[in-house]
Amino acid sequence: MDTVDKLSEYCKIHNYEVYIIGGPKTVDNDLNLTDHCPGFGSAAKYVATTISELERDINVYDIPAVTIVEIMGRNAGWLTAASALARVNGGAGPDLIYLCEKAFDYDKFIEDVKGKLKVKPGLIVAISEGIKDSTGAYVSDTMSSGAVDNFGHKYIAGSARALEQLVREKIGCKVRAVELNLMQRAAAHIASETDIVESVLLGLKAFECAVNCETGKMAAIKRLSDAPYRVEFTSVPVSEVANHEKIVPMDWITPEGNDVTEEMMAYLKPLIIGETNLKYENGIPKQYKLY
């Protein structure tokens, strides 16, 4: 969006009749002035589905075990929050959720896990890859800073792996780190219909803006209501989007800092609704190339 801003400014100054409009897309969902971003709903659907399937897998066993699921988001915890959507049909979903917006407290985390283990044996903990402590240091950096391999090279561990070590050490129970990694942004086989339809309409909106000689704008989604879910497509000044990150509001995180609120659930729920008409060929989803 910064590029859109700069290019449109350049064209204006030089009187080029070129109209530049940004088309938003990011699974991080962190763009300013749009209710949400294309891509996010599908990634959220993948995360929610995966958490509900992991829950099924984990609840087979009755020995204490903690599964820490690391979800994309360095500065914005939207996709991690989407893990709570595993609860939409009555499932427990993650037992604890830590977003990167709130300072991560190691002691509180261990207390939280111990507390939950008293109630049930198999826990799922969802964390943002970018969780940081109160000094602003990434959990992944803090925990792995002393680790080197046989060749003296630094190990690059994720946040989940770092917390896996911590749980092993402080609690001593079975613990496993799971990274949703590239799958959460690539799993087109479980795309949200809402997301796909909106992506097309938003692209059309961007095209309409350019045809109408607007420039330096970003096509955006404005939400009118949660239930029934209604949106309209609009455009916003790209200069107010560029270089701003939209993070999760603090009051959408519970006061204890280990879950999300009903406001967050109401925001998220409509975005994963509907499935695409997926074609399979020889047992895997058919892919199309436009070039």
Place this chain on the structure above:
Amino acid sequence: MDTVDKLSEYCKIHNYEVYIIGGPKTVDNDLNLTDHCPGFGSAAKYVATTISELERDINVYDIPAVTIVEIMGRNAGWLTAASALARVNGGAGPDLIYLCEKAFDYDKFIEDVKGKLKVKPGLIVAISEGIKDSTGAYVSDTMSSGAVDNFGHKYIAGSARALEQLVREKIGCKVRAVELNLMQRAAAHIASETDIVESVLLGLKAFECAVNCETGKMAAIKRLSDAPYRVEFTSVPVSEVANHEKIVPMDWITPEGNDVTEEMMAYLKPLIIGETNLKYENGIPKQYKLY
């Protein structure tokens, strides 16, 4: 199956009229005397789909990058071999595949990667979690043995993470480890219809055996032909299944040790065919509890 064997022997010796039949199931697909195991086809479909989606994600970029995907299997590489099914519709699939059956050679691996990077920028390497070097030492153990964290605790890294370090050090390009982790055995939303139908019929076969007063058997699948795919359901002596692992035959791995053969493809292809009639509710797959 060892338990089935022991229990049925015990009942025979004590003249109990209890008939014990094993119902096979494992995503590892490593049970003797059955063509394949329930669960494997669905896990294979997940692996193939995921590799094809990762391929799409990775090919967006044109800087050299290696994505190392770690797939379940300590001693049997069947599920790793299934990564090759990403090619069924003409996709490239993994550029290199290393199964745990063949001794892993670090130098040869680096040579292989360098060679492929000359041809294309974005590589996918599929490896079994249980790859071992020629001395039988796990790659994961060898590479991580010197790594400790700030507290002096040993890091437990997977094979992919270990090879990620090696590529970073020896080649220096962008590299990422991806573990399919619990998802590959839990992703019921992308189950294979062939697998699900066979699972039911195989359970029925086990029931039929018990009703007919057979004991100490395992229900098994016998393949009659690959294309058209035809199987029959049979039973085999469980004593010949217990404590044997069916590993990938060496001649289903290419001589260079970095891919699978056409025989393997012919074996795998039918197992992922067909999709289940999945019901979604509120955006995620509906789950059923039988209790």
